[in-house]
Amino acid sequence: xxxxxxxxxxxxxxxxxxxxxxxxxxxxxxxxxxxxxxxxxxxxxxxxxxxxxxxxxxxxxxxxxxxxxxxxxxxxxxxxxxxxxxxxxxxxxxxxxxxxxxxxxxxxxxxxxxxxxxxxxxxxxxxxxxxxxxxxxxxxxxxxxxxxxxxxxxxxxxxxxxxxxxxxxxxxxxxxxxxxxxxxxxxxxxxxxxxxxxxxxxxxxxxxxxxxxxxxxxxxxxxxxxxxxxxxxxxxxxxxxxxxxxxxxxxxxxxxxxxxxxxxxxx
Amino acid sequence: xxxxxxxxxxxxxxxxxxxxxxxxxxxxxxxxxxxxxxxxxxxxxxxxxxxxxxxxxxxxxxxxxxxxxxxxxxxxxxxx
Numbered sequence: 001x002x003x004x005x006x007x008x009x010x011x012x013x014x015x016x017x018x019x020x021x022x023x024x025x026x027x028x029x030x031x032x033x034x035x036x037x038x039x040x041x042x043x044x045x046x047x048x049x050x051x052x053x054x055x056x057x058x059x060x061x062x063x064x065x066x067x068x069x070x071x072x073x074x075x076x077x078x079x080x081x082x083x084x085x086x087x088x089x090x091x092x093x094x095x096x097x098x099x100x101x102x103x104x105x106x107x108x109x110x111x112x113x114x115x116x117x118x119x120x121x122x123x124x125x126x127x128x129x130x131x132x133x134x135x136x137x138x139x140x141x142x143x144x145x146x147x148x149x150x151x152x153x154x155x156x157x158x159x160x161x162x163x164x165x166x167x168x169x170x171x172x173x174x175x176x177x178x179x180x181x182x183x184x185x186x187x188x189x190x191x192x193x194x195x196x197x198x199x200x201x202x203x204x205x206x207x208x209x210x211x212x213x214x215x216x217x218x219x220x221x222x223x224x225x226x227x228x229x230x231x232x233x234x235x236x237x238x239x240x241x242x243x244x245x246x247x248x249x250x251x252x253x254x255x256x257x258x259x260x261x262x263x264x265x266x267x
Numbered sequence: 268x269x270x271x272x273x274x275x276x277x278x279x280x281x282x283x284x285x286x287x288x289x290x291x292x293x294x295x296x297x298x299x300x301x302x303x304x305x306x307x308x309x310x311x312x313x314x315x316x317x318x319x320x321x322x323x324x325x326x327x328x329x330x331x332x333x334x335x336x337x338x339x340x341x342x343x344x345x346x347x
Contacts, residue, residue, distance in 0.1 A: 063308055064308070117308075118308055118311065139315075140311050140314075142327075175328065177327055180319070
């Protein structure tokens, strides 16, 4: 795997561990640029073969792992076009994003999200595709999509449902409140909670441990225990696109984009 | 369990230390967005630190519209 340095993402391979870094200012909002680079990353990941056993995804930005989808871009792209065309644009983005998420989810490598700060919306969904979440104590996890009149669109609900009890999924989804790292660990999602600024170091130490096992056995174990809910993921895309046609979405996006509220990230 | 004044004092100390503002410049009725110069993401960081410090769970929607330390202390006290 060749080292890559993009505008939103960078990656490289060292000692059997692929590291994917997010670094788009201000808060790793994930838009079309990040998606194009993520597609390139997934293609590289599929070629990595026997030389790697683990993948670590982390953020280089102090504010956190990711604020999720780039809502400003989503809003701008949905303006000045007929609604049906806007829905087609959104569906295309969702299909491409799901292909990336599914590829990481199904990767034979053991995958670790090393997170801190905000882990919101699409950022949370990216962490959820990973096999392990290592959270520093500053991490906060949230699905705020309902306030936009939407549901999480990048696999959030099916993957939460895969890993958690339905009551916790409802709490996260229907209240839009955020969980701290300790709460997420108590719920069963975070495998480790570590000190401030320690998530990447601990993820690297964990990756060294993973390298001691036979790669084929680890990949077989992962495939056995971690089914990918393809049917529900497909239905999630359909529901998201259906909801996107409602006027509440346009109003919700506009309110966020034009907000001068001091608390736009609070649900 | 700390009383309300103790809770308020601990919040002011914690905010001063985290955002590097002299403690004596913080007053209970200050707008913490202005006094600390913080945005909504930093407010979430403050919330996380409050939850860890007081070992409580404080849903962020309870902070909607809260902008002064005294009301914040009231929300925290209700969870102790």
